Amino acid sequence: MSSRPPSDRSSPAPERARPSSAQVRRWRRYLADERAEGAVYRHLASRRQGEERDVLLGLADAERRHEQHWRDLLGDLAGRPGKGALRTRVLGWLARTFGGVFVLALAQNAEQRSAYGGDADATNAMAADERVHGEVVRALAARGRARMSGGFRAAVFGANDGLVSNLALVLGIGATGVSAGTVLFTGISGLLAGALSMGAGEYVSVRSQRELLESSTPDPEAHSVIPDLDVDANELALVYRARGMSAAEAEEHAAGVIARVTAGHGMPEQELREYEEVGTGWTAAVSSFLFFASGALIPILPYIFGMTGTPAVLLAAGMVGLALMGTGAVVGVLSGAPPLRRALRQLAIGFGAAAVTYALGLAFGSAVV
Structure with missing residues (x-):
């Protein structure tokens, strides 16, 4: 690997020995990634106007400068343009197809994972650029998060409450030894009661918050x-x-x-006007109702289709587990945190609550017997 004086990584050496095959592969990978990342920002810019569009195009120009750095190092070894890393290509597809705050959050994570800080062939300026790009994308994503905060919060909380509370209810009742029909109707009652309660609670909460902010x-x-x-x-x-x-x-x-x-x-x-946007009460209420109901429906699906006993319990728990991991991963992506960690945390919390109610159901069932 080539080296340069530690006091100045920003100036390339006047003469460079022919790079090794490992260097060429790495530089080509960097070149392809820079091309793909620049395309992501251009796709996002095409969906925006005004200042946000200009900022995204500025990021694309910076990626083009980085791309040129690797072209200069490779010279005639650059070869045909590569496709970039899979995650960057997926990000490009999402930017072309959807845009939005989720893509910005993913781009923020990508910028924070840059390897330039530990690569002697990248300049100090490039490593600094990538760090700053992460902050620029974070600021852009924050605008989108603020715009969707009210409805998104109600949707995520509603779905998770529906999943966990109805799974816990179904497992707790089922563990007492009652019939599958009783478990099903208990689950349906929990779905309706919880969804109505969540919707009403979110409406009152958001409406009250808006009134408090408006008074200030x-x-x-x-x-x-x-x-x-x-x-x-x-x-x-x-x-x-x-x-x-x-x-x-x-x-x-x-x-x-x-x-x-x-x-x-x-x-x-x-x-x-100095207060934050929190969404409308009706938006939060409808989102909370629908997402709670959709989450609460999953644990009772096996019973709706006639399953009973342990197979129904295992299938319900498995489907709820996948849904919990999905909502946790979405929250992780949107917040710029590692999605797998958030998914596993969500799974542990949900299954922990369900396990407690299942154990209580077994205890009550034994006591009745």
């Missing part, structure tokens, strides 16, 4: 009295001090606002 929103009509304020006393500065600014910052900001309004430019937009 600055009065949009308050700016009409600003021209009449005593500039020497500047009571407006007290508003900004109450919001957490220091005395000097509040005085400066208030003077700027007064000057803007007096000149006829109106109130700055950020002064009029």
Whole structure:
């Protein structure tokens, strides 16, 4: 492997020995990955407008610079363009087909896994670029997460509650030794009761949160009295001090606002709306109801199709386990965390709760007998 003085990795050596076959393979892989990653950002940019589009195109240009670095090192050994790593190609397909915050979250993970920091053939600037790219994509993904936070939260919580609570209910009742019909109707009752409860609870929760936030929103009509304020006393500065600014910052900001309004430019937009978006109550309620119901349906499917006893229990537990891992992985991807770890955590929590109720059902069933 080639080396360079540790004090400056950003300047290539004037003359380079012919690279080894291992280097050529690695450089070609890097070249293909950079081409594929640049395509991902261009696909995402095609689905956006304004500032987000410009930022994504800027990332694509940076990937093109990295691509050129590997082309320069390879020279006539570059060969035909490769396809890139499988995960990058899958990411490209998702970007072309769907776009959205999930693709950005996956791209964030890809940037954070860059190998350039430990590769002597990559420049310091390239390693730094990849780290910064991860932060840029994180910021873009955060916008999407904020937009979908209310409905997504209700959907994930609803599905997981339905899966875990109804599996626990079905296993607990089934362990007492009652008939399969009793287990089925108990599961259906749990589905309906839980879905209605979740929907109503989410509506009240989100609606109450919005009302609390709206009560803290600055009065949009308050700016009409600003021209009449005593500039020497500047009571407006007290508003900004109450919001957490220091005395000097509040005085400066208030003077700027007064000057803007007096000149006829109106109130700055950020002064009029300062609370986060939490979604609507009905969106959260419907999402929670539907996802709870869909999750709660899975544990009773074997009983709906006539299965009984241990086979029904094992099939219900297996299907719920797969669903729990799926929801955990989705949350992991969206949050930029390792999806497998989140999937296994979700599985352990769900099966832990179900195991407790199953054991209690066995105990009660034995006591009755």
